[in-house]
Amino acid sequence: MLRNMGKIVSSGLVMAIAVSALAGCGGGQKAESTTAAPAAESTTAAPAASDSKETEAAGTDSSGGGVEITWWAFPTYAQDGDNPAGTYEQEIIDAFQAKNPDITVKLETIDFTSGPEKITAAIEAGTVCDVLFDAPGRIISYAQNGKLVALDDMFTDDFVKDVDNEALLNSCKSGDSYYMYPISTAAFCMAVSKNALEDAGAMDCINLEGDRTWTTEKFEEMMQKLYDAGYMGATVYCSGQGGDQGIRAFVTNLYDSSVTDNAVTTYTINDEGGVKAMTKIKEWVDAGWMLNGSAYNGGEDVDQFVAGNTAFTTLWSPGLASQRAETLSENGIEAIALPFPSEDGVPAMEYLVNGFCVFDNGDAARAEASKKFIYFMCNDEEWGPKNVVKTSVFPVRQSMGDLYPGDEEMKFYASLTKYYSPYYNTIPGFAEMRTYWFPMLQAVINGDSEPQAALDDFVAKANQSIENAK
Amino acid sequence: MRPKKINKIRMRETLVSYAFLAPALLFFLGFVLVPMGMGVVTSLFRYNMKGMTFVGLSNYIAMFQDPVWQKSLVNTLFLVVGSVPLTVFFSLFVAALTYEKHPVTRSFFRCVFFLPVVTGTVAVTVVWKWIYDPLNGILNWMLKSMNLIQRNIMWTGDKKYALWAILIILITTSVGQPIILYIASLGNVPKDYVEAAQVDGANDLQVFWRIKWPSLLPTTLYIVVITTINSFQCFSLIQLLTSGGPNYRTTTIMYYLYETAFKRFEYGFANAMGVVLALIIGAISFVQFKALGGDVEY
Numbered sequence: 001m002l003r004n005m006g007k008i009v010s011s012g013l014v015m016a017i018a019v020s021a022l023a024g025c026g027g028g029q030k031a032e033s034t035t036a037a038p039a040a041e042s043t044t045a046a047p048a049a050s051d052s053k054e055t056e057a058a059g060t061d062s063s064g065g066g067v068e069i070t071w072w073a074f075p076t077y078a079q080d081g082d083n084p085a086g087t088y089e090q091e092i093i094d095a096f097q098a099k100n101p102d103i104t105v106k107l108e109t110i111d112f113t114s115g116p117e118k119i120t121a122a123i124e125a126g127t128v129c130d131v132l133f134d135a136p137g138r139i140i141s142y143a144q145n146g147k148l149v150a151l152d153d154m155f156t157d158d159f160v161k162d163v164d165n166e167a168l169l170n171s172c173k174s175g176d177s178y179y180m181y182p183i184s185t186a187a188f189c190m191a192v193s194k195n196a197l198e199d200a201g202a203m204d205c206i207n208l209e210g211d212r213t214w215t216t217e218k219f220e221e222m223m224q225k226l227y228d229a230g231y232m233g234a235t236v237y238c239s240g241q242g243g244d245q246g247i248r249a250f251v252t253n254l255y256d257s258s259v260t261d262n263a264v265t266t267y268t269i270n271d272e273g274g275v276k277a278m279t280k281i282k283e284w285v286d287a288g289w290m291l292n293g294s295a296y297n298g299g300e301d302v303d304q305f306v307a308g309n310t311a312f313t314t315l316w317s318p319g320l321a322s323q324r325a326e327t328l329s330e331n332g333i334e335a336i337a338l339p340f341p342s343e344d345g346v347p348a349m350e351y352l353v354n355g356f357c358v359f360d361n362g363d364a365a366r367a368e369a370s371k372k373f374i375y376f377m378c379n380d381e382e383w384g385p386k387n388v389v390k391t392s393v394f395p396v397r398q399s400m401g402d403l404y405p406g407d408e409e410m411k412f413y414a415s416l417t418k419y420y421s422p423y424y425n426t427i428p429g430f431a432e433m434r435t436y437w438f439p440m441l442q443a444v445i446n447g448d449s450e451p452q453a454a455l456d457d458f459v460a461k462a463n464q465s466i467e468n469a470k
Numbered sequence: 471m472r473p474k475k476i477n478k479i480r481m482r483e484t485l486v487s488y489a490f491l492a493p494a495l496l497f498f499l500g501f502v503l504v505p506m507g508m509g510v511v512t513s514l515f516r517y518n519m520k521g522m523t524f525v526g527l528s529n530y531i532a533m534f535q536d537p538v539w540q541k542s543l544v545n546t547l548f549l550v551v552g553s554v555p556l557t558v559f560f561s562l563f564v565a566a567l568t569y570e571k572h573p574v575t576r577s578f579f580r581c582v583f584f585l586p587v588v589t590g591t592v593a594v595t596v597v598w599k600w601i602y603d604p605l606n607g608i609l610n611w612m613l614k615s616m617n618l619i620q621r622n623i624m625w626t627g628d629k630k631y632a633l634w635a636i637l638i639i640l641i642t643t644s645v646g647q648p649i650i651l652y653i654a655s656l657g658n659v660p661k662d663y664v665e666a667a668q669v670d671g672a673n674d675l676q677v678f679w680r681i682k683w684p685s686l687l688p689t690t691l692y693i694v695v696i697t698t699i700n701s702f703q704c705f706s707l708i709q710l711l712t713s714g715g716p717n718y719r720t721t722t723i724m725y726y727l728y729e730t731a732f733k734r735f736e737y738g739f740a741n742a743m744g745v746v747l748a749l750i751i752g753a754i755s756f757v758q759f760k761a762l763g764g765d766v767e768y
Contacts, residue, residue: 117732123519124737145519145735232605239627240713241733294627294716295604309605432734442716446629449717 067369068104069130074115076133076354077390078322085109088390095383096376103369105131112242123147128359130370136171136180137425137434139357143179144428144469149358149367150177154375162397171353171423180355183378186318186393187339187349187416188246194334196311197222200229211415212338216254219341220280223289231311235293235301236281238441241434243298245425246315248437249350251277253340258348260424267433267462270455273343278444278451285445294442308333314340317352318413322392337409339416348421354391429465436461506748509741517738529742539743541718542726545633549722550701550754552637557644557697558690564645565652566678580650587646595710598639602626602711626712629719636720639707644700648693655689656682691762695755702751723747 077088086109093105108129110118116138122128123142132139142148155169155178163169163182172180197203205222207214223233237247248269252258257273260266268274284290291310293301298315305313306327316337328335339347356374358367378384379397388395389403394414404410424430440458443449449457513529515522533539568579586594601609602625610622625635663681672680705724708714714721714729721729723743731740 117728120732120735141735142519147519239715291604292624292627294632295602295624295712296627297713304605435729435733438713438715439717442627446627446716448629 066102066104067365068106069366069369069373070106070108071131071133071373072108072110072115072119072129073133074110074112076319077387078392092377092383092387095380096373099376100372103372105373123359126361128361130359130361130366131373132357132359133354134357135425136353136355136423137430139180139355140171140174140426141431141469142357142359143174143177147359148179149360149370150179151181151358151371151374152178154178154181154371159397162399164398165396167420167423168353168396171426172355174426180353180357181374181378182353182355182396183384184354184388184391184393185351185396185417186413187351187420188249189316189337189339189349189413189416190246190250190312190314191305191316191321191335191337192222192312193305193308193310194336195308195332196226196229196231197336200225200231200311202226202229206336206338208336211419212412213345213347214338214341215345216341216343219254220284223284226311227287227289232288232309233284233290234310234312234314235291235296235304236285236441236445237293237296237298237301237315238438238445239293239295239300240297241438243301243315244434244437245350246298247441249348250314250340251281253342253347254280255343256348258421260422260427262422264422264424264427266466267459270452270459274455275452278455282444282447282451292445294446305335306333307331317393318410319352319392321409337412339419347416347419349416349419351417351420351423352393353396353423354393427466428469429462429467432465432468433462436465509744512738513741513745515738516736517741518735522738525738529739530746533739533742533746538718538721539723539726542721542723545718545720546702546704546722546724548633549637549640549704550698553640553644553701554694554697556641557648558693560641561645561648561652561693562686564649565656569653569656576653580653583649584646586643591643591706592710594643595639595707598635599626599711602635626720627716629716632712632716632720636704636707636711639711640701640704643707644697648697651689651693652686655686659685687762691758694758694762698754698758699751702747702754 071089071093073086073089075085079085079087086107089107089109093107096105097103119128119132119138119142128147139148155172160169168182168185169178172178172182192206194203197206202222202225205214205218205225206212207218226233237243248259251274252269254277255273257269257271257277259269261268281290285292296304301310301313302315302320302324304310306324308331316335318337321335321337324335339349342348356377358370358374360367376383377387384397385395385400385403388400394410394417395403427433436458440449440454443454444451448454512522514524514526516525516528517523564579564583568576571579601607604610604622604624604627607622607625609625610619613619614622623631625631659682664677667677667681703724704722705728708720708722708725709728712720714725724747727740727743727747730736730743
């Protein structure tokens, strides 16, 4: 009897260890969810179950009478006060769930450093979210790889007419279908420190009238004055990958080059203007007018600017101005936003488009619920405009009107839309191209390559990336 | 007891032992062996978000011809060759100086050198980023204060210094565990042997090389193998500090693998790199076992 009891105990122990270990493994992903969504109390029947394959995203369960979807949110929305990341997003969810009790939205906040890798890994593991708020660069690359649900039915004639911007609408497309539902947009620009310019007697180099456009000649004059007064211009940041669009726009504007041709089919930045710009930048770095930024990423370049260590930054936007306003104020620095200088004084601006996409998780009910959620976030009478203002940019829908009445600075940012250049972030292989950009810049400013050779090599690799993506 | 009965008991004990091992074995299978196998298989495919196409050894051929991979290999070997001997010598040096000290002093030094190990890599890297900062870094400030440099140096952005800057951090984060192990090992060297050698007229150096060093060989083998593997897998420092720059000067194989998989979405090519890295580590570890393991007394 005792012997049998021993057997039972030892067998039970082994089973317990095995089961607890496996259970621990299974519970890991649930615990990752940063914000628990309130339980849906709906008695409304869920939309008809899809006959497509039943793939479940992380922490979601579409069984049990309601639909549960997951939203992964980058820190795009400004939070009120000292609220932690995700607080405002949860408010949106709460408002949506109040109006749609049959849908539960689970929120997970991700950051720009590790978020993209998390998405890639989750796509391959089949555990990706349903809704993502991001920009076309990544979203269209997911679409090109067949990972997203087409949103054509959301682009009604009224919506298209309301947006009335073909370039912007095209940025949401892959092939003939729309995959990103846009909500807001703004141009990337640069900013100078008024304090440094006044101290260096360089205020006459910039233009504060109208759209504040200016020339490369004036820009060069400004840098010389700053240097003579003991100021460091800006960093030619080229570490990491974030913010690469800012320095690319700076390079292309200086001598009227362009990253791609107008049809966005091939890279052209190794043209005469591009080479001249890179040559000049190298000269400015060698002269100490700008800082070799091989050790700085885009965010750190902005940090240096708002800390007063550099006199200007080539990475600025209304969103950044809003996020850094408090620090600038604490440091007593007044930032003046400007378009990039160009040889002819007419800038070609790169711009941000914020929008939502829906991942194809093989569940039509979740896809429909996701679209409903996106529609709410973008078009709800109360939350649509509020969500645009929370990112400090401008609505894509003209019917929303002026969301910043009386704000002269926002009026200036809005004026830059007329200088929008062809949007190349949706070109096939864009993600691969980005991995070649900063090494090229580093090679030039560190003297490893001549500008022409470095740009030729970059363009060859970038054009190959288009082929690789096909 | 009859032999049949004994065999039955042994069999039951064996089964129970394996049953206890089973959970760990399942994890090992699921999270190590199976992914390894999948890595080897997928390295033979052009595998990206769109799908998989069998390409045989094309990924390997492309990898060996890829100048960035070649640079990464050289950088990785530089870190391994630089960090392993320095880690061993520095750890041994510190351990030899401290193991006979008062327990409080010994604990203090152990704590100091182990601190970077228990502190998260991200926190350590952020601190080093401040130290190396070209505009406000304390290192430039100190060197300028001592008139050793005239202009600020961009430690992690200058091609002359970047890899050295990484090597220094790698060493500081690698010495903690070896120091603790060496202090323990030195404390375990039988005092009779040392005293006997001293009675026979051996000087301190002879005592160390003839008596203590042979006793330290098992520890040294472990430290060399582990430090080699860790150095080959150097990734987070690079990602957080330099992103492989300037111009691939600090790109290691692990970082290039990550960039290929997660930024270019070329999973098959990345897996080919992983397979080759594993083979290189395996081969070097084998050589280390052969070279250092022969005289090891367990």
